């Protein structure tokens with residue numbers, strides 16, 4: 643079949659030892675070995691906290707809580723990334739299934755997969771590993787807090 647080797651060069655590139663040093667074993671497995679956390683086991687699968695989800699590897703903002711919805715799958719699910727450029731998608735034919743893998747466009751971290759069975763307005767379901775992302779809660783503007791008190 644002659645599958646072309648993936649020779650993508652990401653803006654953030656570290657060698658294997660650096661990633662292992664920076665990440666927990668679980669984070670390394672998911673993001674660098676394209677692992678999948680067990681459903682209902684990862685961080686933030688049911689989080690409703692307003693905020694931004696950042697790549698655990700390079701801190702790039704990837705998704706916002708406004709686009710998160712309860713897909714019932716046990717993984718954090720979004721109907722779109724923060725910007726179309728934030729993530730890269732590529733064909734994944736492992737496990738004898740045709741799926742589309744979603745990776746961080748900044749460092750190539752494996753995030754999860756996207757499926758065409760999501761809600762409006764996009765119809766896309768970005769099924770992510772909570773392990774691959776860090777939720778940074780939105781902090782209210784100090785001025786607003788003072789005005790309310």
Ligand SMILES: [Zn+2]
Pocket residue numbers: 697698699700701702746747748749750751
């Ligand atoms: Zn990244």
